[in-house]
Amino acid sequence: MFSKAQIKYIQSLQHKKYRQKFGQFVAEGDKIVQELLQGSYGVKAVYATKAWLEAHGNVTGIEVLEVDEAGLKQISSLSTPNQAVALVDIPTLPPPVLKGNITLALEAIRDPGNMGTIIRIADWFGIRQIICSPDCVDAYNAKTIQATMGSIMRVPVIEMELPALLKTPGQIASYAATLYGHNIVDTKKLSEGIILIGNESRGLSEEIVQLSSHQITIPRIGQAESLNAAVATGIICGRLLI
């Protein structure tokens, strides 16, 4: 079982402030913990049920603790019960390299599920890096981590002010997703550039649209008022990157 101090520490990592302070995050769920153990991230501890450890727990060099489901529930931030939880070091990420790469830049994405799904989309399409505005939901939120399905390990997510990104010297084209831009059907396949996606309700801010070199739009045939932010990201990647 957990000590009180362990529970307190792990629960503190539900908050971005403490994740940043301690440089660690918590990943919850059978599959993501398996993926983390096979990946390049620094996994510091695994807390799992006896059954899970018997099936997957051939783990050396890290702290491994057998915990029953009630114990896991004590440290979980998710509503669905989990068999395994990992304590992982937040990696030190290299600065973004815009030249020659596709970069996805997100402004004020607030829903952890959307954020995780977008990271997974970026991984599918081979996007080199994601830049998040500081008011995005944190990529190391437990719900986000779970929704990435392991893609968090393959796509660096870097926090940065978007105006500073767009004012970076050099001629990197940027493509702002708006409701009144150039039809994506007529936009050429990209080999370099920044794709800008905005908040779930408000879209991109006027400041960011003004700073972008291109505005692009998914044409609407029917009547839906808008598309989910992750779905829009997928559609745009599906037109501009393949």
Place this chain on the structure above:
Amino acid sequence: MFSKAQIKYIQSLQHKKYRQKFGQFVAEGDKIVQELLQGSYGVKAVYATKAWLEAHGNVTGIEVLEVDEAGLKQISSLSTPNQAVALVDIPTLPPPVLKGNITLALEAIRDPGNMGTIIRIADWFGIRQIICSPDCVDAYNAKTIQATMGSIMRVPVIEMELPALLKTPGQIASYAATLYGHNIVDTKKLSEGIILIGNESRGLSEEIVQLSSHQITIPRIGQAESLNAAVATGIICGRLLI
């Protein structure tokens, strides 16, 4: 306040069995209730807070009940508190018309959020109808309804066995989304056809793939194992319908 019988009745509508028995569903949330009141669906009752009714409650011909937030919580199936709830008749839908239309067919989509997001995508792309296999999550689930953002009123969702659909006489082409089909980049824009999307974890069953006339695939550049079912639907519509 609600009577005990009202609470019992409304709560029963959280289950598909009772929705089918009584022919009604419950929609929760400020925006969706507003949209329903302006749309063509038969709204039978609105239960809302005083503030909501003052702002939007210019409603005649239906039952309107002022309820405080605690009262709304008693009948809610969602975790986020709502200002308004509507009791709505499930519409009688016409049989699907495949000839000359785009149809989206879903097999075993289980997540209500995905289902609602897919209905919203269909509405954006002007898809005429959605066919769901009987093991899909119900379109009139409160979470699904909320995720459609009102699109449920514009896209008929019809439950039907998919093999029967695909064996319907006539030459309607069908396009099964798989991991080993024809590249969607090389697939022509469609003006008629059935797009088939499978379960979140397993994809389409072998039976359905065998019955389809075409298999299509979103090419993967990176390493993600799969895409979210709603995102995949969006990407395919973004290549084949615009």
